[in-house]
Amino acid sequence: MTARIAVIGCGWWSTYAHLPALAERSDAQIAAVADTDPERLAAAAKAFGVPAAFTDTARMLDEVEPDGVVIAVPHAAHHPVARLALEHGAxxxxxxxxxxxxxxxxELVALARDRGAxxxxxYPWHYNPHVLALRDTIANGTIGPVEHVSVLYASTVRELYRGDPEPYRQVFGYTVNAPDSRTYSDPALAGGGQGQTQVTHAAALLLWLTGLRPRGIAAFRADFELDVDLADSIAIRFDxxxxxxxxxxxxxxxxHEEIARLEIxxxxxxxxLDVNAGTAAVHHGEGLTELPRLPAVERNPEHAPVHNLVDLALGRGRNGSPAEIGLGAVQFVAAMYRSARESTIVDPTRL
Structure with a gap:
């Protein structure tokens, strides 16, 4: 059996991670690609040998009827495109x-549930072996009820927020298409800067790892010379x-290396947990348990979400990065922005 997967959005990350991950699978077919930019679309279709290429997403879904869909479009388009794909039963x-x-x-969580999709x-970190092991450790009560968390995520994206992806060409590897200059820098497309691009990763990981439910967020943001936020600092109160x-x-x-550290x-x-260094340790009543250092490829398993999608389309496995966690991260980031804007404590569950 072969899973027929379509990819909507043929920009940098799609051509760097999603399409290569699909190409690795003998039990998956890249059934079609779609993008509103004809040049970007043609480059992706040629690079991955996909004969079915569309500039009209609705037409692609109607004609191809894929089993699964990867959506990698600008942030502002996530909702309408995902809704359309779910309505088509993918x-x-x-x-x-x-x-x-x-x-x-x-709305998307409810729609997926209603359609049985x-x-x-x-969120590739959710498939990191250390994250999975520590999630079980916390859930089984080894460290007792969680009382305090500290998270730092420092990344290399300033120039993307400035609208200039070229300084990162060597580091990020634009193998087929580079990011559009507006994708991360235009607030109308991105919805924000560091919050939408990176805090979402950290928030989702924290929620996934601990099962905690934020109930109060107080935040500051700093844009510096940019049109979107470069830095965010957040205090959190949980249930x-x-x-x-x-x-x-x-x-x-x-x-320099990026930094992604969690202390729980x-x-x-x-x-x-130091995600980028590949290290993790559990300090408990009987002493210290250090987990084996992860090889680089397992620290941020970029292809794992696509492999998970293929497996689910074939009726195997479980959802390793469920939409409910995505919703929690959206609420977290929205509360962060509102708190910074209004100088008040915001309950994300009320948004």
Missing amino acids: HVLLEKPMTIEPAHAR ELLID GGAIGTMSSTGAVLPV FGRDGHVL
């Missing part, structure tokens, strides 16, 4: 952030009494 892997508006994310959000902080910046220079403290111990 399983969907949707790029992060799931949507910009929480109401749109809730799997809706995954593209059950836990508190924590999250900070994120896109200012890491391309010659419970009543009976704590866990430390």
Whole structure:
């Protein structure tokens, strides 16, 4: 049996990660590609040998009737395109952030449930072996109830927010298509900067790892010379009494390693996770358990979400990055922006 997967959006990440991941699978066929830009579309279709290429997404879905769809379009288009794909009965892997508006994310969760379709959000860290192991460790009570969390995510994206992807060509590897200059820099398309592009990763990982539910967010943002936020600093209050902080910046220079660290403290111990370094440790009542250092390819398993989509389309496995977590991340980021704008504490569950 072969899963017929269509890809909507043929920009940088789609041609760097999603299409190559599909090409790895002998049990998957790239049934079609779609993009509103004819040049970008033609380049992707040629690079991956896809004969069915469309500039009209609705027509593609009508004619191809794919089993699954990968959606990698600008943030502002996530909701309408995902809704269309779900209405056509396809399983969907949707790029992060799931949507910009929480109401749109809730609508997609409900629609997927009603149609019996799997809706995954593209969060590769959820497939990191350390994350999966620590998630079980926290869930089984090894460190007791979580009381405090600290998260830092520092990444290399400042020039994308400036609208200039060229300085990152060597680092990011624009193998087929480079990012459009507006994708990350135009607030109308991106919905924001570091919050929509990177805090969404950190928030989703925190929610997935701990099962915590944020109930109060107080945030500051700093745009500096940009039209979108470069740095965000957030204090968080959770159901059950836990508190924590999250900070994120896109200012890491391309010659340096990005940083993604989580520290989670419970009543009976704590866990430390350094995603980019590939290290993790559990500090508990009986001492210290260090997990084996991960090879680089397993730290940010970029192809894993696509493989998960293919498996689900073939009736195998479980959703490793469910839409409910995507909704939680959308609410988190929306609360962060509102708090920074209004100088108040915001409950994300009310958005």
